Amino acid sequence: MSDPMATGVAVASDDASRVAARLRELVEGHRLSPSQRRIARYLLDRPEQAVFLTSVDIAEAVGISQPSVTRFAFALGFTGFPEFRDHLRAALRDGQEPAAEPALNPLQAMVNSEIRNLELLRDSLADTRLAEVAAQLAASRPLPVVGLRVSAPLAHLFGYLAAKAHPDVRVIDTPGSTLEDRLSRAAQAGASWTLAFGLPRYPRELREGLIWARRAGLRVALVTDHSVGALAEHADVVLTAPVSSQFAFDSQAAPSVLCAALVHSMVYALPTEEQSSIEEFENSAAERRLFLPE
Known part of the structure; x- marks a missing residue:
């Protein structure tokens, strides 16, 4: 041969x-x-x-x-x-x-890498830590949610869903003095926690924002892809979900699922009367015919 x-x-x-x-x-x-x-x-x-x-x-x-x-x-x-x-x-x-x-063709192989990431995320949720963090976030009034650059869409997704039950969710996607000012005002208004999304590539401005948040007296829950690093050292709690780098740009399937799981856990940690606001919205949406029939 x-x-x-x-x-x-x-x-x-x-x-x-x-x-x-x-x-x-x-x-x-x-x-x-x-x-x-x-x-x-x-x-x-x-x-x-x-x-x-x-x-x-x-x-x-x-x-x-x-x-x-x-x-x-x-x-x-x-x-x-x-x-x-x-x-x-x-x-x-x-x-x-x-x-x-x-x-498998190349695209199927890339999807396979995301499936493995989801399996890793599933295994990491075996303990009660996510539910405990969610309860702390639910109790923070207001709840500032930070996401800059590529992480901004996840912050907005979390904010959009969480606001259906939490009475005061404040999404911040602007760095610099605006971020610092809004974190300070949230702390002055009674916030005890901030939730931050920090996915690669990690913005330098986010690290500065996390440092400022802790100076303002806020505890920081960070959603990222690694439990150690330049962002994690400035967080009180780090929730991780792997990011796939197989595509031309990072795919965030696992962080998106973690975001949904965090919203789910937070909603069920809220008082019953606040959870009922979800049903009130659904009834109102049906009356106004906001959505097409499924």
Whole structure:
């Protein structure tokens, strides 16, 4: 049998599946920049050629510099591009079976990474910590909710849903003095907690906001993707949900589910009369015909 690495063209489909599986394992374990994700996507789209390409080949094909390809290899834990390529080539020799679902296309494989993230989130919710944090947030009047840049949509989603039961939810998505002023006013109005969403890439302004919140006397509950880091050290409680970096931009399926679970737990921690406001809204919406019939 000829050496597939000597052909200079492509490897067999089974070997390509093993190369793709090994590359997915590498990429899923590391956070990559947008340009590095383009490199990974380029290689995943052509695993039958990946073991033959040089860093120059990849740089020209992707439209980036050759040093960027080297930094890609560094980001995956290798000393350089040759070691990275050798690691892929080893998949041709070890005869291991491709990873689960070898027939999945690239988009299906990316969705699979989100399914694994949801499974990790599910397992992390085995204790009562989320319910305890939710009860503290429910008791804070008002409840400031902070989310900047990419985290702003989650903050608004939480605020929109929570406001159907909580009497005073204040979403803050503007950094700087506006953030500081609104946190200070919330503390002066009686707030005891603030909820912050801090997902990658982490805004420097959010860290400053968390520091200010604690100076103002607020306790901080942080939803993020790692329990340690520059944001977590300024929070009293950290709730984590992994973020997928397989797509061109981060996918936040698990943080979105954590957001929904937190709203759910907070609503049921509210007094019964406040929970009833949800039913009142539904009755009002039906009378006004706000929504199309399902």
